[in-house]
Amino acid sequence: MKHTIAVLVNNKPGVLAKVAGLFARRGYNIDSLAVNATVDGNYPDPAGDKYSRMTLVVDDEGDPGIMDQIEKQLDKLVDVVHLSDHTQTQVVRRELALIKIRATPEQRSEVFTVCQIFRALIVDIGEGVIMVEVGGAPEKVDAMVEVLRPYGILELVRTGRVVLVRGQRMT
Secondary structure: OEEEEEEEEEOOOOHHHHHHHHHHHOOOOEEEEEEEEEOEOOEOOOOOOOEEEEEEEEEOOOOOHHHHHHHHHHHHOOOEEEEEEOOOOOEEEEEEEEEEEEOOOOOHHHHHHHHHHHOOEEEEEEOOEEEEEEEEOHHHHHHHHHHHHHHOEEEEEEOOOEEEEOOOOOO
């Protein structure tokens, strides 16, 4: 099962390396990672640069005990302010992908139609190639990749997943 963990950390150099090192030392893979400076209402910071939020997606490899170990180890890190597993929480999840595909002039209208259906954007057109930007729920991005695969994906880059809890509760 894939778990989505939000970790509020002090915004300092080396914190990402410590978190990644924790996973590497234990042989756990991070499937998705997004990190950025953030503001958090539970931990007031008028300047808005004191904290960063890490959103990690991790597979428990069929052993739910792994997640308990990961959370306990993360919680021990000095720079971790707060963490929560949002696997069973109602959240808004989003990702972004840029996908460069082969497309002949004759195929362009097909690609435009697909983009309209997915509410994706054509961000660049070159000789024999089209670059598409798609954002939304991870399942939507996955579906767009699969629909474009027959055209021939030349390059694909994807952001890490980001989440925010729905309603008043803080992430």
